[in-house]
Structures are given as C-alpha cells and as structure tokens.
Amino acid sequence: MPSLPRMTAALTLNTHPHIAAIPAETWDALGDGNPFTTHRFLHALEVSGSVGRGTGWQPLHLTIEREGRIVGAAPLYAKSHSQGEYIFDHAWAQAYLRAGGHYYPKLQCAVPFTPASGTRLLSPDPDIRRSLLAGMTQLAERGGASGVHVTFCTEDEADLGADAGFLPRVTQQFHWFNRGYASYDEFLAQLSSRKRKALRKERQRAQDFGGTIRHLRGDDLRPEHWDAFWRFYQDTGGRKWGTPYLTREFFDCVQQTMRDDVLLVLAERDGRPIAGALNFIGPDALYGRYWGCVEDHAFLHFELCYHQAIDHAIAHGLARVEAGAQGEHKLARGYLPAPIHSLHWVRDEGFLRALADYLDREREAMGDEIEALTDWGPFRKQG
Template identity: 40%
Template sequence: MTQLVLQELPAMEAVPAAAWNALIGDDHPFLRHEFLHALEASGSVSPATGWVPRHLTLWQGEALVGVMPHYHKHHSFGEYVFDWNWADAWERAGGRYYPKGLTAIPYTPAPGPRLALADGIDPLAARERLATAWEGEAAGLSSWHLLFAEAAEVATWQAVRPGLLARHGVQFQWHDAGYGDFDGFLAAMTSKRRKAIRRERRLVADQGLTLHRLAGEAIDPVALAHFFRCYEITYLERGRHGYLNLDFFQRLRATMPESLLLVQARLDDKPVAAVLCLQGTRTLYGRYWGSEVMADCLHFEACYYQGIEHCLERGLAVFDPGTQGEHKLARGFAPRLLTSLHHIADPRLGDAVARFCEGERRQVRAYCTAAEQGLPFRT
C-alpha cells in the first residue's frame, strides 16, 4: 500500500472543495470545506484574530485520503473548552502557553468527527502519522487540543497515544424517541411539564409574535441581514462584537444554503428576532440567536420548540441547540457527556493538568447522572 504522506495546508483554499468534501459525511456541516473556508475568507479566522490555519492532510500519491482542521492559537477565545487557568498557571511559573495547537471547529462547540478518512485507510495508522506532526510541534507549541470529539474517535486516539488527557463536559440534546409530532413529544412528558410548555407557547402568541421557518434559498439577503443585526445585539449586550461577521454568513448562504435554517420571529409582520441553525442529514444544530425585543418565553420558542418541530417534520433524529443551559432539561433535552483530548508537552504542566482533569471528570460524570433525574418524561 502507498505510504501516507502528511501535508500541512496554510488555508482551506489550498485544497479543492470537492476533494475535501468527498471525505466528509453528510451530517457534519461544520466540517465542510464551504464552512471552514467561509471562516477564513471572511477574516473571522486569521492570524489577525489569533487563529493561524495549519490544516493537516493525508495523501496517498495524488489522492487526498485524510483531512483534519487544525490551527495554531494565540489565545483561548472561541473554543468553549476553557483552559485559561492552565495558561495562567504555566505563565506564572515562567512558561509560555501560547501559541498552542488546536484541532477544532472555530467558534463552534458542536461534537462531531475531527478527522475524516477515505474508505480503506487504517484509522490507527492515520492517527500515528498525524501524531508525529503535533508531537513534532512541541518544541514551538506548548500543547495540542482536540475539542468536542466523537466517542469512537476518542477511543482511537487514545489507542494511538495512551497518554492523551481526556477532559469531560456536558451539553443538552434532544433525541427523537418516535414521537411522531410535537403533540406526541408532549404526550411523553409529565402532565405538569406538558402544561408548562403549552403555556409558554401560548404566551409567545399572546404577545402578538408569530414564528416562521425559512430554509435554504428562502433565506433572502434581507432576512439574513436582519438575522445578523440580531446576532450582533446578543454580543453588544456584553460589550463586544460577535466573533463572526456578515460576510461569513453571506458566504454560507451563497455556498451551502441547503444546510441553513432560519427561524424568524415577527411582530405585526415585521421581523424582530432570529435564530440561524445548520442541519445535516440527521441532526439539527442550533447556533446563533438574537432579538431586538424583550418578550417572555420567546427564546424558548425560537431556539428550542421550533427546532424540535422542524426535526419532527423533516425526520431529523437529533437536535443539538448549543452550549449551556440546565433550563433545557425541563424542555426535553437530555445531558450528553462530551470529551476533549489534550497533549501537554512539558511533563510538569502535564502532571498538574492530569490531576485537574481527573477530578473534573468525576464531578462532570456525577453532574450528568444527577441531571438525568431532571428530565420531564413519564416513567
């Protein structure tokens, strides 16, 4: 068999979209060439924003057989697996934490595969080859981090490098249990929660708000511009601009409209709030939200209930609405344990991080078990 050759790419445009996408499954829009290229072409991901693309690719002769998005990072913004304390401790001790190596989807805390391989490529051999790249970087980088990996991928990476440190987190996801429609979903809940959700939905309607779902080509430039205004409001309320700019979203609309779902809230037929989601063949990913109005329960309706209805109508099995939020439990979103992997070059820092991760894993697993008790479904 032809030897696997590793090449590092300085930008997504260095590889044809068709060759990259041929390795990506249909359920992972964030791994698509169009999404990653839009981040770079819009300037949202660049050396100026602290993200230096160093994408890792595997080749057999002229054939691209493996791709892994990879960056050198000069800070820890936009990752959602927080290592600021590690950096602070190491730099207080006289070390240098940045730059570091990062395998992740920028600004996107959605679990999924981080390495895509062609059929017939040995996953262990591929990871062995890739590991030589980030281990070789250790002279210049403090560490390597793979964020929000799938469980099967975690096991394979740890088989290749048993010393990789695992760090756990929790997100809340909705799974279709054969509900049929939204009424069927509510019927599976306790009477108390069923009534509470219906009351929340009525409250939104009683305020004169109507919800509209626009998919693909139905998302016109005016609707997208309004969404972006709402997206920016979410960040401006915290005193900063969003990580992503309008050019990024316009590029998504132009290059991968079939992956977009826009939920729009209107008052007197005028849009006042919006949620932009991405979707694959079985999963809906809720990502970006903002509102120009203060309205009771609008966030629940736009960000959760509309997504659940969309999944049930389109036959999507999973709804991942994004990070945080124990309030999702009462609305039928179950806790899911997530794992990220970390390689620390200096053994002194590595030992300290290993102890931290071990204690954190116990706490997160206990929290996940306790959170399951808060689900509102009838037993």
C-alpha cells in the first residue's frame, strides 16, 4: 500500500514498511514511555523476523508531518489473519465471510503479540490523533482492507475514536493495584482471612521446590539466561499456539537494547534454570508477558508470575501489575478485573451496523461481569 497524499494544506500522512525509517528519538518523544510502543521494542520485532514477510504482520507504520516535522505516529500492521492479537475477532471474520466479504487483509493498530494497554495514537495533540484515525480509514479504503482495529488503547483514545465514528469495545483483564503497600504482608492484610491463609500456604509450597528464585535485570542478564528462557518460551508457545510467535533472535535484541526494561524472574535448582517469568517494566507498571518451565512444581507458576511480580511492584513503587490476557485464577491472588479498550471500524456499512449492535450488548454484559468479579474478589468487605 503506498503512502497517502497530503491530507490538508498543513499535514502530510506517510506510511513506513520499516520502523527503522523513522528516527528513534522522534518516535519515542511522541510516546508515553510504555516499553511496548518504544522504537526499540518494535524494531526488535522487525529485525528478528518476528513480524514482517511470512508472519501475517506486515508493518505499515503511520506518521503525520507538519512542515517537514513528524508530529504524530502510530504502530500499524496489515494483517492476513487474527493471530497474536488477544482482542478476539475470529467470529467476526467468519460472519464477514458468510456474508460474502473478505475480512483479510485488515489494518491493526497494535503492538504484536502483546496484550498490554497503552497509547496507540502517539501525539499530545487531539487533532493529530483524530487525523491518525482518519488516515487509517483512508488507507483501508484505498488499499482494500476490510477495516481498522485499534487494540489495547487507552480509555481516552477509545472516547476520541468513538467520537470519530469508530466502534468502542470493552473486554477485561486482571490487574493488581498497589494501594501504597509497604510490604507483601501489608497487601495480604487487606484480604479476607481465608484467602490470606491460602496465599501464605501457596507461596510456602512454591518456594519449597528445592532451589532459589532470582530477579535479573540489566547487566545481570547473560546469554545463558536467554538460552534458558528460550527453552521455557518454546514449551509454553508450542502448547498454547502451536508455533511460538517470537523468534530466538528477538530475545537477543532485547538483551542488546532493552535489558534495562525487563525483569526476568528465574527459578534455579541444582544450579540449573528450571522455570522463568519475563516481565517488561514501564514508568508506572510491571507487565507480565511470558512464562515457561522444564520441571513441574506445585504453585511455582503462580509464584514466579504473580506473587514475585507483586513483590517487585511494591519494592519499586509501581502502581500496578498487568499480568497478561485471561485467567480468572488471578482473582484469588489479588488481581482484579480491569476494563480493556479497543476501537473497530469496517468499510461495509451493513456489517458495521450489525457490529455496533453486538458491541452495545457486549459492553453492558462486560460491565456486569467486571462488577460481579470485583465483588467476588479476595479483599475484605468494607463495613
């Protein structure tokens, strides 16, 4: 798909098949520090072959220029499938096909393989963000894509997109929220007695696996740690998706350019890594991303992925832990349901109307579910 012509007398919208064509300092200056929308993360996906030719994720990043200066940007991909998105639209694709249309290609404004919310329309100017959305729809119309999907965006972006004619969608994840806790025990004190005892017992059993747990960041990370984690990732990815999304080279890129942005929680026994959880660190949140193991031990998954993440967030004053997609088992461990926002637009007006009706009903049901799950959570009821 070619670059779009001048949008107005003042603004020019361009597309870029490689993020390397956009200066890193320019891209990052438009963002909010979220690790997943940094130039270095998106570049790592591309140079490692995790996205690009043959993956179904073809980069088509947008920039808006004013007088030769980039004033807005968005991570954008042409998609030939719906894998690796975590805001599920497989049923929409099937319905579109039954109606005689072609759902693919579609345009996806997102971070590949990353169910973590953050800014998608990179500009402090609301008018520029609206122009980015308008540019995406123009690109879909001219390039033959069925529509545009902006996933894991912020609530403000969802409101702005709804005003611009996109359909807002609300799903949910489970997040842990730091209420100024000084310690894990202080957090536990907010839970019901039964839940508090259960989690203490769970952590003790997990930590009795016969080894040690280490937190690795920055220069403490070595190639052998990534070799071990690659084995873990392959095991988990093979069981969940058939083929892991990320290549081995991606983790080498992370070591080179993002080792200060990650926390690897590693379980070792007899001097050998047996399990690990990889987290990315944002300005105010810890993002749990990948887990895997080569030995099974009771509750070790929960310890490395959820409890150790809470420990780190408390120790470093982070506001929350986002533990990834799905998993109501997180509720019992102090993670509460949180709304997740996305925006959707399709070119076919009839399908768009049907989708609007579906999403209206889904949002109402999701609101009821979030309220019920929150009430069902492990925290002590306030009198």
